[in-house]
Amino acid sequence: YSSSxxxxxxxxxxxxxxxxxxxxxxxxxxxxxxxxxxxxxxxGLIAETLYSVxxxxxxxxxxxxxxxxxxxxxxxxxxxxELDYMFPVSIKGQEPSxxxxxxxxxxxxxxxxxxxxxxADFLNLKSYRMSLDEFGASFDEHxxxxxxxxxxxxxxxxxxxxxxxxxxxxxxxxALPNADIFVLHADNIVLPDxxxxxxxxxx
Numbered sequence: 576y577s578s579s580x581x582x583x584x585x586x587x588x589x590x591x592x593x594x595x596x597x598x599x600x601x602x603x604x605x606x607x608x609x610x611x612x613x614x615x616x617x618x619g620l621i622a623e624t625l626y627s628v629x630x631x632x633x634x635x636x637x638x639x640x641x642x643x644x645x646x647x648x649x650x651x652x653x654x655x656x657e658l659d660y661m662f663p664v665s666i667k668g669q670e671p672s673x674x675x676x677x678x679x680x681x682x683x684x685x686x687x688x689x690x691x692x693x694x695a696d697f698l699n700l701k702s703y704r705m706s707l708d709e710f711g712a713s714f715d716e717h718x719x720x721x722x723x724x725x726x727x728x729x730x731x732x733x734x735x736x737x738x739x740x741x742x743x744x745x746x747x748x749x750a751l752p753n754a755d756i757f758v759l760h761a762d763n764i765v766l767p768d769x770x771x772x773x774x775x776x777x778x
Contacts, residue, residue: 626652632693633662639689643721648682650675681713688722692729704737705729711747723750730754 613619629652637649647667664678664686665671672678675686688710695703707726711719727750730738742748745765748756756771758764 632697635693635696636686636689639692640685642725643685643689643718644682645717645721650686679713681711681718684710684713685718685722688725702737704739706739708741710740710742711744712742719744719746723747727751 614621633650633652640648640650647665649665651663651665653661653663661674663671663673664675664682666678666682675683678686688707691703691705695705711722714722723746726738726740726747730751730753738751738754740748740751740754743764745767748754749768755774756767756769757775758766758771
């Protein structure tokens with residue numbers, strides 16, 4: 576009898592041990608699920624932080640865009656169940672586009688210019704190298720003048736100590752009096768009204 580009772584007691588203890596292990600594993604699984612959710616780029620703590628940073632970033636971009644555009648245009652951040660990193664663009668009098676890549680060439684150029692500036696400011700890059708290749712080629716006179724003023728201001732205020740501008744437009748490159756101008760090929764362009772190729776030797 577005592578032997579049977581001992582065996583039954585051992586079995587109960589073993590079952591209790593297994594139950595405790597199952598409960599502990601269930602707790603660990605639930606904790607892991609919550610951790611994965613919090614660290615997910617689509618939901619949880621990281622996503623909330625990213626969303627907050629992106630809202631601030633986009634707000635600063637919209638301020639810059641407003642300085643250039645002659646009409647109401649603004650970027651927004653779609654708040655969906657998952658952070659899809661799509662950035663709708665609202666333009667007065669038009670249906671909103673789902674993302675920046677669906678805007679016109681000129682609109683995208685303005686957005687990209689402002690993005691570079693806000694990006695450099697966010698990372699506190701004091702000598703950010705900005706590259707603009709045929710920038711503003713599709714702009715009308717109003718937007719070209721606005722953008723030229725902003726580029727000139729950035730250079731004069733030394734916010735951009737390195738600016739590489741490829742352009743066939745004398746209105747833009749002549750607006751930068753302290754810039755070194757390089758002419759790769761003199762045919763079919765309006766030559767600058769000041770000396771060029773002073774610090775390079777063309778081979």
